[in-house]
Amino acid sequence: MSGTAAAPTYTADTRATLAVMATYGWQGRPPAEAAQARSGTALAAVIAAPPPVAAVTTTAMPGPGGPLELRVYRPVLDSAARAGLVYFHGGGFVTDGRHSHDGFLRALANATGHVVVSVDYRLAPEHPFPAAVEDAQAATRHVAAHAEQFGIDAARLSVAGDSAAATLAAVVAQQVRARDGLELARQVLIVPQTLYPPQADTPSRRQLGEGFYLTTELLSWFADQYLPAPTDRTDPRAAPALAADLSGLPAALVVTAGLDPLRDEGEQYAQAMADAGVDVQLRRLKGAFHLLWLATKTNPAAQADLIGFIAQHLTSA
Numbered sequence: 001m002s003g004t005a006a007a008p009t010y011t012a013d014t015r016a017t018l019a020v021m022a023t024y025g026w027q028g029r030p031p032a033e034a035a036q037a038r039s040g041t042a043l044a045a046v047i048a049a050p051p052p053v054a055a056v057t058t059t060a061m062p063g064p065g066g067p068l069e070l071r072v073y074r075p076v077l078d079s080a081a082r083a084g085l086v087y088f089h090g091g092g093f094v095t096d097g098r099h100s101h102d103g104f105l106r107a108l109a110n111a112t113g114h115v116v117v118s119v120d121y122r123l124a125p126e127h128p129f130p131a132a133v134e135d136a137q138a139a140t141r142h143v144a145a146h147a148e149q150f151g152i153d154a155a156r157l158s159v160a161g162d163s164a165a166a167t168l169a170a171v172v173a174q175q176v177r178a179r180d181g182l183e184l185a186r187q188v189l190i191v192p193q194t195l196y197p198p199q200a201d202t203p204s205r206r207q208l209g210e211g212f213y214l215t216t217e218l219l220s221w222f223a224d225q226y227l228p229a230p231t232d233r234t235d236p237r238a239a240p241a242l243a244a245d246l247s248g249l250p251a252a253l254v255v256t257a258g259l260d261p262l263r264d265e266g267e268q269y270a271q272a273m274a275d276a277g278v279d280v281q282l283r284r285l286k287g288a289f290h291l292l293w294l295a296t297k298t299n300p301a302a303q304a305d306l307i308g309f310i311a312q313h314l315t316s317a
Contacts, residue, residue, distance in 0.1 A: 001274035003282030011287030013299035014259055017046050018213060018289065020298055028213060030221035034125055038095050046295035050103035052076065053110060061142045064134040065122055070143075071098065072150060073109040073116040083185070083314065084152030085114040086140050086172075090163030090191075090291070092222030093124045093132055097165075104294060104303060112311045115152050117143050121168070124226040132226070133237045136168040137175060144182055158186035158250070158314060163262075163290065164222065166192030170240035170269070173249050184250040188310055191255065191290055193262050194241035194269040196223055196233040202264035212259045214290040219261065241269045246276035253281045253313040255306060257288040283309045 018026075026042035055074040060067045075082070087105060089097025098120065109116045121135035140159060147154035161169035166189040176182040197205075209216030227233050236243040254270040256263045267282060274280040285293065285302060293302045 001270060001280040001282055003270070003280075003284075008301065008305065009287040010285060010292055010299065010302055011259075013295075013302065014212070014287055014289045014292055017292060017295045017298040020046055021213070026213075028210070028215035028218060030217050034094050034123075034225060037092070040095075043100055043291065043294065046298045047100065047103060048296040048300065050106045051110065053106045056106070061139065063122075063138050065127065065131060068135055068139060069120040070139065071105075071118040071120070073105050073118070074151070075109040075113050075115070082151060082153065083112075083114045083156035084143060084147065084150060084154075084158070085112065085116045085188075085314065086143050086157065086159045087116055087118045088121065088136055088159075088161035088165035088168040089118060090161070090165045091123075092164050092218070093129075093226040094222060096120070096123065100294060101162075103296060104307075107303065108307055108310065111307045112314050114158075114314060115150055117150060121165075125228070128225070129227050129232050129235075129238055132165075132168060133171055136165075136172050140172050140176055140184075141180055141182065155183075156185050158184055158188065160188035160190070160310070161192075162190035164193050164226070166190055166266075167194065167238065167240055170194065171237050173252075174236070174240060174243055174246070177248065186314055187250050187252045188313065189252060189254045189266065189269075190293075190306070191257050191260055191262055192266045192269065194265045195239045196227070199234070199239065199242070200265055202268070204264040205261045208259055208261040208263070212261070212289045214261055216261065241265065241272060246273050246278060249273060249276070249278045251279040251281075251313075253283070253309060255309060256282070256284045257290055257292065258284055258286045259288060260290040262290065281309075281313055
């Protein structure tokens with residue numbers, strides 16, 4: 001496994017960004033209900049206007065629980081038969097990432113030259129586990145089967161996700177090959193959650209669970225929305241680090257944040273994949289909180305660095 005911390009240290013940017021978010025009411029406390037989480041303005045306040053791309057289109061596909069919307073980002077200087085990236089947005093399986101992640105996905109398409117397909121999977125608590133997993137698998141199979149329609153070279157299809165939805169990318173990478181014989185090119189896991197308590201008893205969870213955006217209380221609340229049955233929290237489709245066999249997975253990039261309670265489990269999962277023979281690159285955004293890389297209004301450098309890591313990984317095949 002190759003891995004180094006990112007050269008810059010983002011501690012000052014983390015403090016400045018969290019201070020701005022606090023003025024918009026962010027306290028790291030659980031919302032009263034899912035609708036309140038979905039209407040939050042604090043994160044939106046630190047996200048800059050999105051960059052242009054060649055095209056952003058939406059399409060629908062039949063999903064396990066009804067139609068699924070796919071948002072397709074085509075890069076500037078587009079051409080036919082590009083590599084493709086199926087992307088699952090973060091949000092604790094509860095919030096919709098269409099607005100928070102739009103600028104990032106545009107920049108990602110431009111920097112990597114990939115056609116990026118963002119999946120609007122079903123959200124909890126209305127649709128608890130395993131709805132999101134089923135949607136993620138179905139969407140990946142659909143894009144692979146209809147690659148020509150998306151202008152994608154099916155042999156160069158990868159998956160990616162961030163935060164809770166990095167779980168979806170990890171699980172898809174584990175399962176589509178075994179169940180569907182689908183050979184993905186790469187996987188990208190950004191600040192991933194790979195375990196739930198009590199298995200997720202790590203120093204970063206204990207030491208960073210307060211004061212850095214993603215709190216212990218919030219993690220518990222999101223888990224209760226998505227996984228109301230405690231027994232599901234040890235299902236490898238919810239906690240991919242508990243999978244019995246990690247061998248044969250596509251080459252992985254795992255990016256963690258230094259001030260993130262999920263940091264250690266992400267890095268442990270990277271090591272576990274490497275121990276199983278997977279080609280793994282690990283990068284840590286030093287001094288960054290969980291979602292600093294989305295805060296392009298207060299700190300565009302973190303996202304630029306993250307996208308640089310991803311572009312290098314996806315284009316090195």
